[in-house]
Amino acid sequence: MKKTGGEIIWECLKREGVKHIFGYPGGAILPAYDALCKYPEIHHVLVRHEQGAAHMADGYARAGGGVGVAIATSGPGATNLVTGIATAMMDSSPIVCITGQVGSKLIGYDAFQETDITGITLPITKHNYLVTRAEDLAPAMREAFWLAQSGRPGPVLIDVTKDAQQASCEFDWDAAEPQRRHCLAASSSTPQYGEALELINHAKRPVILAGHGILLSGAMRAVCAFAERAQAPVAMTLLGIGSFPASHPLNLGMMGMHGEAWVNTAIQEADLLLAFGMRFDDRVTGNLKTYAPMAKKIHIEIDQAEVNKNVKVDVALIGDLRQVVGELLPRVEAGNRN
Numbered sequence: 001m002k003k004t005g006g007e008i009i010w011e012c013l014k015r016e017g018v019k020h021i022f023g024y025p026g027g028a029i030l031p032a033y034d035a036l037c038k039y040p041e042i043h044h045v046l047v048r049h050e051q052g053a054a055h056m057a058d059g060y061a062r063a064g065g066g067v068g069v070a071i072a073t074s075g076p077g078a079t080n081l082v083t084g085i086a087t088a089m090m091d092s093s094p095i096v097c098i099t100g101q102v103g104s105k106l107i108g109y110d111a112f113q114e115t116d117i118t119g120i121t122l123p124i125t126k127h128n129y130l131v132t133r134a135e136d137l138a139p140a141m142r143e144a145f146w147l148a149q150s151g152r153p154g155p156v157l158i159d160v161t162k163d164a165q166q167a168s169c170e171f172d173w174d175a176a177e178p179q180r181r182h183c184l185a186a187s188s189s190t191p192q193y194g195e196a197l198e199l200i201n202h203a204k205r206p207v208i209l210a211g212h213g214i215l216l217s218g219a220m221r222a223v224c225a226f227a228e229r230a231q232a233p234v235a236m237t238l239l240g241i242g243s244f245p246a247s248h249p250l251n252l253g254m255m256g257m258h259g260e261a262w263v264n265t266a267i268q269e270a271d272l273l274l275a276f277g278m279r280f281d282d283r284v285t286g287n288l289k290t291y292a293p294m295a296k297k298i299h300i301e302i303d304q305a306e307v308n309k310n311v312k313v314d315v316a317l318i319g320d321l322r323q324v325v326g327e328l329l330p331r332v333e334a335g336n337r338n
Contacts, residue, residue, distance in 0.1 A: 222321075273292055
C-alpha cells in the first residue's frame with residue numbers, strides 16, 4: 001500500500017506496539033503531525049518543552065511501558081531533546097526520538113532551523129539515522145526499535161527531512177525487517193565459566209554487586225537463588241535497588257559514595273566480587289588504586305565495552321545476565337560461609 005512518509009512513521013509506531021508518545025510540533029515535523037489524525041490508537045502527549053518529551057519517554061520506558069518515544073521539530077526542537085537522550089544513554093533506557101529536519105536539498109546551506117542533530121547526538125545514542133527518502137523510513141524505524149531494546153538498551157534517534165515526510169512510496173512492513181545482529185556470548189563450555197566457578201566455590205567472603213542489568217535482563221529470581229545457594233551477601237548500585245528483596249537477610253544495602261558504610265566495608269574486605277550487570281562507576285568505587293584490593297573479580301556484563309574499562313577483572317562472562325547466571329547456578333556449590 002502507498003503511504004506518505006508521515007503516515008509511515010505512525011504506521012510503524014502502531015505496528016511496534018506503541019500506545020503513547022510525547023512530543024511538541026514545529027514546522028519541520030508538521031507533515032508527520034498532519035498524518036497523526038489517521039492513527040487515533042496512538043495517544044500523543046503534548047509537552048510544554050521538548051526536553052520534557054525526552055525525559056517523559058525515558059521515564060515511560062523505565063516504568064515498563066516498552067520503548068519510550070519522543071518527537072520534535074528541527075533546530076531548537078531537536079537540540080532540546082539532548083539532555084533526555086543523554087540520560088537514557090547513561091542509564092540504559094530504550095527510547096526512540098524522531099525529529100524533523102529541513103528539506104534534503106537545503107541540508108548544508110544553513111537553512112532556517114537547520115541543525116546537525118545526528119552529529120550532535122552521535123556520542124549519546126546507540127545509533128542514529130538521517131532519512132532523506134520516504135522509502136528508507138520503514139527500515140530505519142524497524143531497526144531503531146530493535147536496536148533500542150537489544151543487548152544493552154539505549155536511545156536511538158531518527159532525523160527525517162520534511163520532503164521525506166511529504167513524499168509517498170509503497171509501504172512494505174515485512175520487507176523492512178532489520179537484519180538482526182547478535183552479540184557474541186560466552187558459552188558455558190568456555191574456560192571462563194570454569195575459572196569463574198573455581199573462584200566462586202573457593203571464596204570465603206564473596207559479595208555480589210547487583211546492578212541495573214539484573215532488572216533489565218529480568219534476572220531477579222535467578223540472582224536471588226544464586227545468592228542463597230552461594231551464601232553471598234548482596235550490595236546494590238543506585239539503579240540496582242529493587243533487583244534483590246529489601247527484606248532478605250543477605251541484602252546489605254546500597255554501596256558507594258551515597259550508600260551505607262558497612263556495605264563498602266564488606267566490599268573492601270571481600271575476597272571475591274561478583275559484578276552482576278554493573279559498570280564500576282566512580283560513585284561506587286572511589287579511588288581505584290585502593291578499591292577492594294584483596295578481592296578477585298568476576299564481571300557478568302552484556303556490553304563488552306564496560307569490561308575492564310574502569311576496574312580490571314579476573315574473569316569476564318559476556319552475555320545476558322539471566323542466561324549466564326542460569327548456566328552457573330547448578331554448578332555452584334552450596335555452602336555456609338558464616
